């Protein structure tokens with residue numbers, strides 16, 4: 001370590017110990033807000049920065065909009081003066097650390113869109129100063145930190161590894177999973193230089209039980225993509241096995257329950273109406289895209305992605321078949337989609353398969369409605385919908401209810417009692433035998 005770098009290191013260490021480190025979190029969504037609040041709870045001075053006026057206003061009113069951050073916790077850190085949020089980026093001037101948690105969607109299928117990252121990086125560059133640590137948490141393709149971010153930051157005239165430090169540390173949270181809040185999930189960290197990794201380890205050790213340093217930012221970027229590729233491939237596989245079992249009249253849910261009693265070598269994945277959210281459907285495609293630049297075609301990623309995209313259409317086909325078996329024509333049926341978010345109890349519609357199911361039904365001229373206690377109104381392209389009431393009267397007016405998301409607060413007994421047919425894509429009626437229930 002050069003003398004200057006040693007100085008930065010010991011200064012950083014002193015500030016961490018004294019809880020004097022100033023942290024800026026750029027992007028206050030599902031990833032950024034829990035992270036910012038976690039550091040503020042530990043006594044650090046945290047400023048959150050976001051370009052979304054509504055989110056900043058909510059924080060100003062001390063109201064949380066993210067399931068993993070209780071409003072009481074947000075309120076407590078704000079009242080203690082440990083957390084504030086801003087639309088502007090000026091807080092970066094005085095911050096020792098800048099952590100980037102902005103979205104990384106797709107431009108089109110198989111094409112990463114890192115424009116949100118680059119826009120945040122250009123702001124950080126304006127305020128970059130000696131000794132500052134910049135960490136990217138957004139999921140992205142291998143090489144982003146070194147090939148895309150570093151040159152922009154270095155165009156400030158400061159040198160990476162000498163004047164400032166740059167690392168990648170993937171966020172691995174699972175929104176709504178109360179068993180694994182931020183602090184219980186080990187943090188993988190890969191710096192552009194060894195010193196950057198060490199500083200980032202010092203930073204994250206304050207909020208997580210375990211920091212896992214790796215040899216480079218590129219490795220850390222790939223770790224996250226491996227994790228989510230593992231998930232998409234296994235979900236795609238179990239979706240295929242579910243379709244296969246249906247043909248063979250075997251209950252896939254019973255099969256999985258029995259298989260998971262094996263204490264090693266098996267991990268349960270469950271079939272569903274498709275996969276949504278801002279991770280699994282798109283993260284593996286970042287890896288697919290980058291691998292292609294090296295002349296490598298990933299057959300597994302392509303197949304798994306095709307498989308999960310096929311599921312909403314498969315659900316509609318199954319509903320059509322069950323109605324036909326009972327003398328009803330899908331195009332003349334009234335269908336209720338129960339649960340429209342991509343995931344149980346999480347108010348996030350991004351890439352939700354329920355939206356695809358509704359669109360497909362609409363395209364087939366079906367009278368489709370939806371119910372979701374978390375989403376009062378819905379806009380899909382040009383279609384505006386309002387959640388129906390879930391009561392005896394309204395349930396009786398539908399020919400079939402599709403259980404597409406399994407929110408805890410929904411009265412499934414009421415649905416069972418008052419519906420004509422149910423297509424249960426989430427196995428909410430586990431162990432219940434009733435002729436009107438059709439399982440995925």
Ligand SMILES: NC(=O)c1ccc[n+]([C@@H]2O[C@H](COP(=O)([O-])OP(=O)(O)OC[C@H]3O[C@@H](n4cnc5c(N)ncnc54)[C@H](O)[C@@H]3O)[C@@H](O)[C@H]2O)c1
Pocket residue numbers: 026027028029030031032049050051052055101102103104116119120137138139140171172173174175277278279
């Ligand atoms: N949601 C998850 O479950 C999850 C889990 C692990 C990793 N990730 C990854 O973390 C990243 C963030 O995901 P998220 O779900 O928190 O997204 P999000 O959309 O909930 O939050 C991102 C926030 O960044 C803000 N933003 C966009 N551009 C900005 C800019 N230039 N400057 C400041 N703020 C800006 C947006 O307004 C938004 O509030 C993505 O790369 C995602 O793949 C997400």
